[in-house]
Amino acid sequence: MIASANLCSVGTRLSEYARKLPQENPNVRKRYIQKLKIIKYNDPYTLQLQTEMPTTVTTGHVVDYLLNFKSPYTGDPVKNLRSLDAYRKFEAGFVQSMKGRLIENFYVVVGKVAHSMRLNEKPLNPWVIVQREGTIISAHCDCAAGISETCSHVSAILYALANLHQLTTDGKITVTDVPAYWQQPRKRVKDDLYKMVKDVDYGKKIKRYYDTNINKSRTEFLNLLETIKQDGNNAAVFGSHCDNVNFTCIQCCENDYPDEIFFEQINSSPEQL
Numbered sequence: 001m002i003a004s005a006n007l008c009s010v011g012t013r014l015s016e017y018a019r020k021l022p023q024e025n026p027n028v029r030k031r032y033i034q035k036l037k038i039i040k041y042n043d044p045y046t047l048q049l050q051t052e053m054p055t056t057v058t059t060g061h062v063v064d065y066l067l068n069f070k071s072p073y074t075g076d077p078v079k080n081l082r083s084l085d086a087y088r089k090f091e092a093g094f095v096q097s098m099k100g101r102l103i104e105n106f107y108v109v110v111g112k113v114a115h116s117m118r119l120n121e122k123p124l125n126p127w128v129i130v131q132r133e134g135t136i137i138s139a140h141c142d143c144a145a146g147i148s149e150t151c152s153h154v155s156a157i158l159y160a161l162a163n164l165h166q167l168t169t170d171g172k173i174t175v176t177d178v179p180a181y182w183q184q185p186r187k188r189v190k191d192d193l194y195k196m197v198k199d200v201d202y203g204k205k206i207k208r209y210y211d212t213n214i215n216k217s218r219t220e221f222l223n224l225l226e227t228i229k230q231d232g233n234n235a236a237v238f239g240s241h242c243d244n245v246n247f248t249c250i251q252c253c254e255n256d257y258p259d260e261i262f263f264e265q266i267n268s269s270p271e272q273l
Contacts, residue, residue, distance in 0.1 A: 015045035017142055028147050031072050035129065035138040039103045044110050044127040044140075049099035054107040055168045056134035057161040065136040065158065066150050078150050086155030089113070094153075095160045096123055105132050111157035126153040130161070222247045 014033070021029040036043060066080045089095070094116075100109040107130045112123040126141035136158065138149060145151040167173045225247055228235060238249035 013043070013046075015043045017045055018043055027073065031147070032140065034072075035140065038137060039106055039108055039129060042103060042108070044108050044129075045125065047101060047108060047110075049101050049108070049110055051099060052102045052107065053098070053100045053109065053164060054130045054132065054134060054161060055165050056132070057130055057136065057158065057165055058134060059159075059162045061134050061136055062155070062158045062162050066155060069136075069150060071148070078148065080148070080150040080155075083150050083152050083155040086152040087159040089116070089152060089156040090159040090163065095156050098157060098160060102132075106130065106137065107132070109157065109161065111153075111160070113153040113156050116152065124153045126151070126157055128154060128158060128161075134165075 018029070018032055021032060023029075033041070063084065066078070066083050068077050068079075070076065071078050094114045096112040096114060098109060098111040100107050102108075108127065109130065110125060110127040113126055114123050115121050124141055124143045124146075126139065126143075126146070128139040129137040131137055139154040139158075140146055140149060141151045141153045143151055143153055146154075222241065225235075225238060225241060229238065229250060234250050238247075241247050242249035242252055244252055
C-alpha cells in the first residue's frame with residue numbers, strides 16, 4: 001500500500017489501469033509502483049500534464065535504452081532490436097500527441113500512439129520517465145507488450161523526443177517554441193491510407209531520377225555485357241539483349257554446341273577439362 005505522505009500534491013493515487021494489472025502476477029504491479037517512486041508515486045495516467053518536454057534526449061540515449069535496459073524480471077539486457085526501427089512509426093505519423101511535466105529532476109512524458117495494425121481503434125498510451133539531462137529511466141505502455149518497457153510504442157515517443165532534440169540543436173525551433181510545436185496538428189498515419197504508393201510521404205525524400213544522364217552507345221553496352229560473360233558471370237540482363245548476332249547469351253552459346261561436345265563436357269572431370 002502506498003502511503004499518502006509519499007504522494008505529491010500534483011498527482012493522485014494509482015490509476016484505474018494500474019489497479020487492474022494482472023493479479024495473478026504481483027511482480028507486474030510491484031514493478032509499476034517501483035517506477036513511480038522516482039516521481040513521488042505520481043501515476044502518469046492520472047497526473048495533470050502540461051507541455052514541458054525534455055530537449056536533451058538524443059538518438060544515442062534511445063538506442064542505449066532499447067539495447068541495454070535491464071529487464072526487472074530477468075536482470076538481463078533486453079536488446080530489443082526490433083524496436084530500434086520504431087522511428088519509422090514516428091516518421092509515418094503514428095505518434096498523435098505528447099504531453100509532459102517536470103517533477104523535480106525528472107520529466108514525465110505521456111503520448112498517444114496509433115496501433116500498428118488496427119488504426120481505427122483507440123490509440124495506445126505509452127509513457128516514459130526521463131532525467132533532465134536526457135537519460136531514459138523507465139517506461140510503460142498499455143499495449144499487450146507494455147510491461148517489457150521497450151515496446152515499439154514507447155520507442156516511437158522516444159524517437160519523437162530525439163527528433164525534438166535535433167530540431168532545437170539545429171536551431172529550427174527554440175526551447176520556448178516547444179509547447180507550440182506540440183500543439184501543431186500532427187501528421188496522421190490515416191492520411192496516407194488512400195494514397196498511391198508513389199505519393200506516400202515516408203518521412204524522407206526519395207530520389208526518383210539520376211542526377212546526370214548516362215550517355216553510352218549500344219556498342220559500348222554490348223561490350224560491357226561481353227566482358228561480364230567472359231568473366232564467367234551470368235546475368236538476367238543477358239537474355240533481354242541476346243539476338244545471336246550482336247550479342248549471344250551463355251544459354252544460347254551452350255545450345256549451339258553439338259550434342260556430343262556438350263555431353264562430353266558435362267561428363268568430364270575438372271582435371272580432364
